[in-house]
Amino acid sequence: MSLSRLREQFRQALADPDLAAPYERATATARAKRAAAAAELPDYEEQRQKAADARREAIDHLDALVERFREAFTRDGGTVHHAADAEEARSLVKRILSERGARTVVKAKSMLSEEIALNEDLIASGWEVHETDLGEFIVQIAGQRPSHITAPALHLDRVDIGRIFHEKLGVDYTEDPVELATIARRLLRERFLQADAGISGANFLVARTGQIVLLENEANIRMCTTLPPLHIAVVGVEKVIAEVDDLGPLLSVIARSATGQKLGAYTSILGAAGPPERHVVLVDNGRRQLAQHPRKREILTCIRCGACLNACPVYERIGGHAYESAYSGPIGALLGPHHLGTDHGRELPFASSLCGACSEVCPVKIDIPELLRLERERYVETGGADVGERLAWWLWSKVMTRPRLYRLLARVGRGILQGPGIIAEGSSVLRDWTDGRKLPIPSSTSFIDQWKHQGGATTRTNPIWDRTRAQRALEATRKAKRSWAASRGRAGRGKDRKP
């Protein structure tokens, strides 16, 4: 196993001269708007902390809150279903639709439905499914996949969209965004009024009251949850929150982080009043297992605002599709390994420079770089690193624990780097590195030699150079890793991992 597949994806993305432009434009605007919206709220940091706390509380008490939600939602006349994985979720949705004789479905944007490939399955099984969010609608008729958590058609410009509408809908070509939106509105309005069922996701589920919270700007979610006689919300089990009180802070940070709005145009909190039939399909798909991990459970607190995508220098350059995952960007790199279960998903945590821009903007304070590092660790532990990489680190540890060998090799290395054409700008053989950064030519004498020369004290017990101490430290690290791996094994995790 190697990073070859992912590298190939990224290489292709970087080689495409037109790919980055729409991303760069959109993310730069989004970053500025988010920063302004956060700065505008005097107690933003306090709200952010409360939002983060509310999400952590929820994941800590996941099972209890899910049960509480089920009770409340049932009390209000709805039905809750539990799906262990994507397949069960899809068959539950199909069963509910079949039993009610529903043939046409209007769909609100939902990342979870992307994760479980709900549309593909419904359409293959004979249902008529219409995405109704403008971005999702464009992506659906184009036969493509979303490129951003909150802006699915980010990768397309108005000319692309004009052509897609002309080809797929048979309308006259136009690249005017207002006209394009009007075409979609007219077409979808008919579908809203005729649909047998509406399917949505959810931003939050309130455990105490059994309410479903949905956020949007377009009103297509309101249509999907108001007009058809049947509403099915397909929701990741982690979306539950304990209390209505938690919504204040969460609503204060989510739109600000996503679009720089104080609130989106529509915040729907669906209770007992609504379509005659209401179902919630709660999807696990690896989430409860992740909730058991003392550190990685934090991934589940994500509220899918997309701020980390907008902040990420890697996402901006390679775009959303290169991740080949329902979720892209930094959060996608964390979710990928847990929800895709493919080698490619396991490689996603390497799609980051660990610069930390994502965690700076995360409204629920997820420590994304640290979690990415943990995922990388797991990748290596489960045999992800290739022979070359393991050999390199083995050699490194041998050299670093042998001062004489280290000094000898350092002298050789300095000699090589001082050689003609090695570091010189432009003509350097290390061009890939020196084109973007300064690499100073190393001094011909080592620090240790200079120190001695200037009469500084040297001691054999300097911890850095003390081989026994270094070995003890290495041994302690290995022991900690073994005990961590053992504790994972006891909790029943790690079984599905390839050696």
Add this chain to the structure above:
Amino acid sequence: MNPVERFVAEMQPLLQGGDGAHGAIHRCATAEEAGRDILALAEELSMKRLVVAARRELDAVAAILTEEGSKQGLRIDRDRMPATKGTGLDDTFRDAADYAAFDAGVGGADVLVAESATIGLVAGAHEARALSLLPPVHIVVAPVSRMVERIHDALARLIPSPPGEHDPGIENAGEGSPTITFITGPSRTADIEKILVLPAHGPSHLYVWLVDRL
């Protein structure tokens, strides 16, 4: 800036689309004033049919619209409250889809949020959810007394905690957990090159009258 001024100030930019104004916000003293303003608006926009929500506080506005509207060829439909307290299901009088036939829906607000210029609505027989969704114009006539500072306050007011402990004072909201819609400006999208387009699927225009005595 007091909360009402804040609400007005926050609302202004929300009503601006790339192609001009998508509504307006006014403050007035009485329901009569609001009613006459709505008549003028209906004439200006050549509206033919309006629907007025069943909530009792809109009785005066509905009366003026009905009396004066006929003179300018305007037909007013009024939703009615059911004789008995509902089950919480809204749209009991007409099919939700029927609201698509109106040029504008005239409704109220169960709470107003100054911080974000947000209108909070509790679904029920007093105001169907489709009234603020399907007609191209959404008109809100609401008492300034319902103004709160933040979304936190609005949630606390509309969702009793624990249920049944206090009555939020919503007429005929029905049993069970309330269904709430918070509206912050007209329907919008920026899915094409991040360019703001009003509307997307919902109302294109939002007109708000904040009334001192309703």
